Amino acid sequence: MRKIILSTESGADLPEDLAARHNVQVVPMHVIMDDKDYLDGSLPVQEIYDYYDRTKNIPSTTSTNSHEYQEFFTKINADYPDCIIVHIGYTSKASSSFQHAVIASEEFDNLFLIDALNVTGGLTAIVMYAVNLLEQEPTLEPEQLVEKIKAIIPKSKLAFVPGSLDFLRAGGRVSNVAYLGGALLKLKPRIELIDGNLVSNKKYRGKMSKVSEKLMQDYLNQYDIDRKQLYLIYSIGLDEGIKQRMTEIATEHGFINIKWMQAGSMISTHSGPGGFGIAGLEV
Known part of the structure; x- marks a missing residue:
């Protein structure tokens, strides 16, 4: 059976220990401050607060773009040949990130995309539900997994x-x-x-x-x-x-x-x- 790899965005705030323990792949979103583009996770949060104290402005944020998604999914395929990728995405109602993932998905035939309609802990809760499902039912077919994840999103x-x-x-x-x-x-x-x-x-x-x-x-x-x-x-x-x-x-x-x-x-x-x-x- 083909290995299923779960992925999400940094906007899930999925704790690093959980991501590492369960092999969840995380693609960074962006924070722009002082005309410099930072990958989410590479910039200490305190620097954002210091920036506001100094300028009375907040940094801008941008989504993961389609090229970055293409590179992200390509790397997963290289690291896990013949895998199935199930990407659980940041709400499309608050970011263009999910739409960029859709654009990138045209290059892949082993990719399932799910709009989780949530952010931070709400998104993490859905990702960890998927993690637990796979641990409990390791032979679960990708289509069944996707159906179960979609069913839990409203909850x-x-x-x-x-x-x-x-x-x-x-x-x-x-x-x-x-x-x-x-x-x-x-x-x-x-x-x-x-x-x-x-x-x-x-x-x-x-x-x-x-x-x-x-x-x-x-x-x-x-x-x-x-x-x-x-x-x-x-x-x-x-x-x-x-x-x-x-x-x-x-x-x-x-x-x-x-x-x-x-x-x-x-x-x-x-x-x-x-x-x-x-x-x-x-x-």
Whole structure:
């Protein structure tokens, strides 16, 4: 049977230890700062925050282009001759990356593309679902695997609160009026992926310690998340006490495996320092 290789983009924020352990191939997206193009993952996230402090601008981000995808898939084929590639992509509603993968796919007859309609921990949850499926059913046919992955996509639930309205404002994610109102009232928007789109559907008031706990409570009340795995996402600057408390709450709710993930350059560029998010799969 032909070996199945899973791949995704850096915007999944898939922890390096998981990618290495399960041989998931990751193609980098891009961050552009000071007129220099950096591959996502090659630039320390702190430099993005330092850049904003210095210029009051955020870096721009760009997707993986079709040529890069062609090189990426070609290398996988060279490393794993006669393999099947199943690529689980960053939402097409927020990036052109998936469309570029589609263009590159015309050169390959051993490639399946899946638009995961999610980002960061929500995308990682789908990738790790595929990893676990293959470990449990190593003889699973590629077509069956793809069907199962597509079926789980609507069940991947991601919610997060950005750490800084400054970054949302600088990136054009909220209007100046909304920004000023939020800053004055200490409001923080909850952002979710709805049908692949980033949607702000609620606001919390107060310090991040209070907001993160409220987000966790609302999320667990709203969604019946599979207790076998929960992904907690943070951007640099989130207080360690908050992380400890979120772990405690997740444990109290019966989650067996709780995995903390650091938001990479793509997500951090738009969410700012000190953000918190949750992702998991509904049962």
